Amino acid sequence: MITFDTIREAHDRVRPHIHHTAVLTNHTINDRVGAELFFKCENFQKIGAFKARGGLNAVLQVAERNEGNAVTTHSSGNHAQAVAFAARQVGLPAYIVMPRTAPAVKKAAVLGYGAEVIECEPTLEAREAGVQAVIERTGAVLVHPFDDDRVIAGQATAAKELIADFGADKPFDTILAPVGGGGLLSGTALTTYYLSPSTRVIAGEPEGAADAVLSFQSGRVEKAPYIKTIADGLMTSLSERTLAIIRQHVSEILTVSDDEIAAAMRLVWERMKIIIEPSSAVPLAVVLKHTDQFAGQKIGIIITGGNVDLGKLPF
Amino acid sequence: MITFDTIREAHDRVRPHIHHTAVLTNHTINDRVGAELFFKCENFQKIGAFKARGGLNAVLQVAERNEGNAVTTHSSGNHAQAVAFAARQVGLPAYIVMPRTAPAVKKAAVLGYGAEVIECEPTLEAREAGVQAVIERTGAVLVHPFDDDRVIAGQATAAKELIADFGADKPFDTILAPVGGGGLLSGTALTTYYLSPSTRVIAGEPEGAADAVLSFQSGRVEKAPYIKTIADGLMTSLSERTLAIIRQHVSEILTVSDDEIAAAMRLVWERMKIIIEPSSAVPLAVVLKHTDQFAGQKIGIIITGGNVDLGKLPF
Numbered sequence: 001m002i003t004f005d006t007i008r009e010a011h012d013r014v015r016p017h018i019h020h021t022a023v024l025t026n027h028t029i030n031d032r033v034g035a036e037l038f039f040k041c042e043n044f045q046k047i048g049a050f051k052a053r054g055g056l057n058a059v060l061q062v063a064e065r066n067e068g069n070a071v072t073t074h075s076s077g078n079h080a081q082a083v084a085f086a087a088r089q090v091g092l093p094a095y096i097v098m099p100r101t102a103p104a105v106k107k108a109a110v111l112g113y114g115a116e117v118i119e120c121e122p123t124l125e126a127r128e129a130g131v132q133a134v135i136e137r138t139g140a141v142l143v144h145p146f147d148d149d150r151v152i153a154g155q156a157t158a159a160k161e162l163i164a165d166f167g168a169d170k171p172f173d174t175i176l177a178p179v180g181g182g183g184l185l186s187g188t189a190l191t192t193y194y195l196s197p198s199t200r201v202i203a204g205e206p207e208g209a210a211d212a213v214l215s216f217q218s219g220r221v222e223k224a225p226y227i228k229t230i231a232d233g234l235m236t237s238l239s240e241r242t243l244a245i246i247r248q249h250v251s252e253i254l255t256v257s258d259d260e261i262a263a264a265m266r267l268v269w270e271r272m273k274i275i276i277e278p279s280s281a282v283p284l285a286v287v288l289k290h291t292d293q294f295a296g297q298k299i300g301i302i303i304t305g306g307n308v309d310l311g312k313l314p315f
Numbered sequence: 316m317i318t319f320d321t322i323r324e325a326h327d328r329v330r331p332h333i334h335h336t337a338v339l340t341n342h343t344i345n346d347r348v349g350a351e352l353f354f355k356c357e358n359f360q361k362i363g364a365f366k367a368r369g370g371l372n373a374v375l376q377v378a379e380r381n382e383g384n385a386v387t388t389h390s391s392g393n394h395a396q397a398v399a400f401a402a403r404q405v406g407l408p409a410y411i412v413m414p415r416t417a418p419a420v421k422k423a424a425v426l427g428y429g430a431e432v433i434e435c436e437p438t439l440e441a442r443e444a445g446v447q448a449v450i451e452r453t454g455a456v457l458v459h460p461f462d463d464d465r466v467i468a469g470q471a472t473a474a475k476e477l478i479a480d481f482g483a484d485k486p487f488d489t490i491l492a493p494v495g496g497g498g499l500l501s502g503t504a505l506t507t508y509y510l511s512p513s514t515r516v517i518a519g520e521p522e523g524a525a526d527a528v529l530s531f532q533s534g535r536v537e538k539a540p541y542i543k544t545i546a547d548g549l550m551t552s553l554s555e556r557t558l559a560i561i562r563q564h565v566s567e568i569l570t571v572s573d574d575e576i577a578a579a580m581r582l583v584w585e586r587m588k589i590i591i592e593p594s595s596a597v598p599l600a601v602v603l604k605h606t607d608q609f610a611g612q613k614i615g616i617i618i619t620g621g622n623v624d625l626g627k628l629p630f
Contacts, residue, residue: 313628
């Protein structure tokens with residue numbers, strides 16, 4: 001059970017290691033959507049993504065409690081960097097299982113933090129088998145990308161800062177986050193429930209990885225009908241744990257196409273002059289697609305990260 | 316004569332219309348160069364570039380003093396947007412002469428501010444002839460991109476904010492700006508001379524538009540040996556006016572190649588997660604090239620803008 005105290009303690013634990021990131025606004029985009037958008041810029045976070053928060057909250061506790069002499073995880077990118085970065089902060093070795101298709105810039109960053117990279121085929125089965133082999137070989141402790149209360153409580157601290165900084169005088173009508181495995185969304189929904197209960201939490205999901213919207217309806221962890229999206233951070237499915245939190249605290253999950261994601265991403269690059277990765281553009285794509293639904297609202301959006309392979313832009 | 320009062324008055328005049336832009340730092344880049352860099356982010360400025368400052372300071376004075384019923388200029392990009400934006404702020408028509416080779420995104424932005432675009436061949440002669448035709452047809456007042464004390468005093472306000480915000484306790488050792496026509500460099504050098512006289516001002520210039528370094532040596536306005544650079548905002552030559560200020564208040568002009576500019580630009584995109592245009596990367600390219608010269612220094616860098624044609628990246 002992740003209480004508000006869990007999230008507050010997570011924030012106290014990770015605070016010395018992270019940036020309290022900026023929140024940006026943009027007149028042109030506000031005019032275009034007819035709403036007031038506040039972008040929480042986790043692309044400016046350590047390792048270039050919010051995942052630093054969850055990775056740190058888990059790895060710092062592994063170290064505090066002497067749970068093991070190393071950490072491991074599997075990730076297509078940002079969580080890999082997060083665990084590698086967090087392990088370096090506490091002086092533990094990190095073994096990171098990454099699909100061979102992961103962006104080169106993300107692999108280079110993991111190596112740069114001094115972690116060992118083990119490549120595998122880009123399937124969930126191969127990733128889990130890779131981690132199992134690491135655990136048997138090294139005794140490392142697994143830090144799952146999202147199916148872990150400590151990771152979820154860490155991710156929850158981004159929305160905590162957003163609400164404390166910009167939702168105090170007048171609460172947000174809506175806070176939007178993208179959904180992949182559901183770690184960020186779960187944390188965002190829990191924080192919002194505790195700190196700003198009148199605020200609706202809505203998730204954006206790529207049409208090409210539309211498992212969460214199905215699971216949200218059926219109440220069971222479903223697979224996506226197909227996986228093909230530029231939002232490479234959002235390809236994973238929910239877990240029982242994240243689905244339960246999301247069913248309880250999220251109002252709605254809306255899907256967008258890759259073209260819509262690319263257009264939103266380009267809009268942010270061109271007008272806000274910040275680098276965001278495709279996954280980060282999913283919530284704005286949702287707002288651009290459903291302007292009627294969001295008209296006149298005060299909206300918080302978690303910009304999840306800015307780790308883009310500049311050689312492979314979707315526009 | 317641009318006194319400190321001129322610059323202070325310019326700041327008071329433009330302040331209601333501009334952003335007081337953020338100053339960013341980056342640990343990775345600091346570690347790499349062995350110095351402490353403060354990036355003044357004019358890519359977050361109105362119109363996406365510092366030129367909003369100079370354009371506004373000139374156009375607001377044209378309006379205040381009833382000097383004419385319209386404004387005009389020639390520019391390859393950001394100054395065009397600046398004058399169009401400033402004219403809209405005061406309700407004057409703007410006629411902007413732009414080379415037909417100017418980036419599409421910059422032309423679109425000028426049109427978006429309600430200005431009329433007159434295309435011309437990409438030569439200084441064609442641009443000046445285009446402006447002359449506009450003046451004869453409409454009686455518009457010329458707002459020159461840099462050969463104008465009001466424009467220079469406006470550009471000077473960027474360094475004024477940088478020094479006030481981050482140079483008060485401990486002065487900058489060096490402030491770097493790129494040089495094209497010399498408006499920003501002149502303004503930066505004057506502000507620094509008035510506010511932080513112990514700080515050296517150094518300019519960066521592309522090898523493929525290396526007129527300023529020659530003029531700086533000879534004391535006469537020289538032409539570049541050749542013009543070929545990705546830093547499309549820096550192709551113009553100095554004027555007598557800007558050369559005089561630069562010779563008096565700038566310590567040194569250092570040149571960098573297009574490869575060095577592209578590498579510095581990419582470094583900022585990848586590590587700082589902000590969009591900067593090639594011209595903005597020139598000062599960092601200078602620091603990366605001459606790390607010995609700048610080691611251990613506290614350095615201010617004016618990031619001039621972020622208006623990039625995303626379809627034409629130099630990497």
